[in-house]
Amino acid sequence: MADEVVLLDFWASMFGMRARVALAEKGIEYEYREEDLRNKSQLLLQMNPVHKKIPVLIHNGKPVCESLIIVQYIDEVWSDKAPLLPSEPYQRACSRFWADFIDKKLYDAGRKIWSTKGEEQEAAKKDFIEILKQLEGQLGGKPYFEGEKFGFLDIALITFYSWFHAFETCGNYSIEAECPKLIAWAKRCKQRESVSKSLADEKKVYEFVLSIKKMLGVE
Amino acid sequence: MADEVVLLDFWASMFGMRARVALAEKGIEYEYREEDLRNKSQLLLQMNPVHKKIPVLIHNGKPVCESLIIVQYIDEVWSDKAPLLPSEPYQRACSRFWADFIDKKLYDAGRKIWSTKGEEQEAAKKDFIEILKQLEGQLGGKPYFEGEKFGFLDIALITFYSWFHAFETCGNYSIEAECPKLIAWAKRCKQRESVSKSLADEKKVYEFVLSIKKMLGVE
Numbered sequence A, B: 001m002a003d004e005v006v007l008l009d010f011w012a013s014m015f016g017m018r019a020r021v022a023l024a025e026k027g028i029e030y031e032y033r034e035e036d037l038r039n040k041s042q043l044l045l046q047m048n049p050v051h052k053k054i055p056v057l058i059h060n061g062k063p064v065c066e067s068l069i070i071v072q073y074i075d076e077v078w079s080d081k082a083p084l085l086p087s088e089p090y091q092r093a094c095s096r097f098w099a100d101f102i103d104k105k106l107y108d109a110g111r112k113i114w115s116t117k118g119e120e121q122e123a124a125k126k127d128f129i130e131i132l133k134q135l136e137g138q139l140g141g142k143p144y145f146e147g148e149k150f151g152f153l154d155i156a157l158i159t160f161y162s163w164f165h166a167f168e169t170c171g172n173y174s175i176e177a178e179c180p181k182l183i184a185w186a187k188r189c190k191q192r193e194s195v196s197k198s199l200a201d202e203k204k205v206y207e208f209v210l211s212i213k214k215m216l217g218v219e
Helices: A014-026 A042-047 A067-077 A089-115 A118-139 A152-158 A161-171 A180-190 A202-216 B014-026 B042-047 B067-077 B089-115 B118-139 B152-158 B161-171 B180-190 B202-216
Strands: A005-009 A031-034 A056-059 A062-065 B005-009 B031-034 B056-059 B062-065
Touching: A005 A014, A005 A042, A014 A067, A014 A152, A014 A161, A042 A056, A056 A067, A062 A067, A062 B089, A067 A089, A067 A152, A067 B089, A089 A118, A089 A152, A089 A161, A089 A202, A089 B062, A089 B067, A118 A161, A118 A180, A152 A180, A161 A180, A161 A202, B005 B014, B005 B042, B014 B067, B014 B152, B014 B161, B042 B056, B056 B067, B062 B067, B067 B089, B067 B152, B089 B118, B089 B152, B089 B161, B089 B202, B118 B161, B118 B180, B152 B180, B161 B180, B161 B202
Parallel strands: A005 A031, B005 B031
Antiparallel strands: A005 A056, A056 A062, B005 B056, B056 B062
16 A cells, blocks of 8 residues: 655744655655644644644554654654664764754744844844854764764754744844854755755745734734 | 663652663663752763753763653663563654653643642643543553553653642642543552652652742742
């Protein structure tokens, strides 16, 4: 039986993009279904009744939720091609640690850059750079986070890059000036087709952010 | 070379206990080092500079942080005995999902039971039971979360059980009356030596909670 793979997603989600990059790395064909997050589909509510969030990967009718769990699932099911997690347990633990760090810190810090003003925004900009600098330190002189090969931790972080233009424009600052090595890494990742075709357009993300700012009354 | 395994921990931590149960399941000898969380050791700060939190597993000098990542690491390094995660990718994804759910929901809900009063406390008690009922639904009629064998998700949840007496006493209610199947599962887990010897004494946890309440001025 051929695999039936469906991805419930939202175009601008850095979490959804992780699943897209992983599927592209593995060369998996799938049906992409865009969700309207203000009017979620019955399928989404049924497939992720606990969190009611995208992304959900539906593989032969069975749902997998939470982006990092989805990427690990994809890596374990389609293990014959393009391994994403390192094979060595200590390296795997490091990759999981930093991916978890990104989820615990980076999303909120980024959100605060465009959803706050004044001192609060300045603090958020500083926080965001400090988090990136910690990640840049972890990257070190390697081409990718896990070494010579693009992998799990690259996927966990690169999807945020499509929001950097919005963060920079809303925050009126340059991330590249602060973290040049990280930006060089991001550009390296974007040369991969799996990444370039999966990441949302940065200009459209910025327009999307402007529309949410307007909706929330943050000018 | 014999493995050198050190665990930086705090006796009442449900996260630290996870590492203890996993090490006991695998039969790993290790040095337990109790941390004073108000005066953290240089070793802790050096081994977990990012979060500065216990537990930290130091294996041959290299640190692994974050309890669920530690348990997965232990499972991958000592893979010849007592497998903790299921072998099938979909089951693995489910275990990871529910363990993540516990971390995202249960800790905060439990904390609010003893750190709040009045309506807020009543809401916290209700929340806590609702989360446990979702977990009870996932357990279903199985002896353990992953089926016939004690495993990863059992470890992720059972350590909270040592706090149930404190939650019940502070909240003046019975968790068993609401979730009898889950409590039966917990008692089943406690029959295992790996669990009974790793979990903190529930009376001592209650006394500890009373001391924090006093410190925080919550009476």
